[in-house]
Amino acid sequence: MRGIGSGRVVVLATPGAQFSQFGKPSGTYSLLVQVRDNNVDQALKALKKKMQREGIFREMKLRNYYEKPSEKRVREQAEALRRARKLARKKAQREGLLPGKAAPAKPGAPGRGGRPGGPGRPGGSGGTGGPPRTGGFGGPR
Numbered sequence: 001m002r003g004i005g006s007g008r009v010v011v012l013a014t015p016g017a018q019f020s021q022f023g024k025p026s027g028t029y030s031l032l033v034q035v036r037d038n039n040v041d042q043a044l045k046a047l048k049k050k051m052q053r054e055g056i057f058r059e060m061k062l063r064n065y066y067e068k069p070s071e072k073r074v075r076e077q078a079e080a081l082r083r084a085r086k087l088a089r090k091k092a093q094r095e096g097l098l099p100g101k102a103a104p105a106k107p108g109a110p111g112r113g114g115r116p117g118g119p120g121r122p123g124g125s126g127g128t129g130g131p132p133r134t135g136g137f138g139g140p141r
Contacts, residue, residue, distance in 0.1 A: 033050070034046075
């Protein structure tokens with residue numbers, strides 16, 4: 001039996017919002033989120049987590065602007081290459097051919113500066129000294 005104030009929320013998404021395992025749209029579907037004890041914040045958190053897992057936010061971001069078919073093809077090939085490299089790296093780590101993730105540095109360990117900028121850095125920038133990172137491919141749009 002349900003208590004007072006409990007219920008459920010069903011969210012219907014537009015066609016093309018859900019993806020099959022191959023990344024293709026598969027039509028309209030619903031997400032079911034339980035609201036317990038009128039705790040809407042918790043229900044929204046669960047809904048957001050489900051939408052993130054389904055790839056709805058990513059799809060909305062991609063649909064903000066038109067993507068030419070050639071750009072889409074290049075993006076999908078780059079994503080497939082990243083997935084394949086990640087899979088190969090994980091497999092090599094499991095087989096012991098590559099070391100796993102390095103243990104995080106302990107605070108106060110010798111060999112590192114105490115300040116975020118580090119000693120001797122002009123302005124105490126705190127950066128790694130490498131080139132600036134860019135998002136996406138870095139190619140022209």
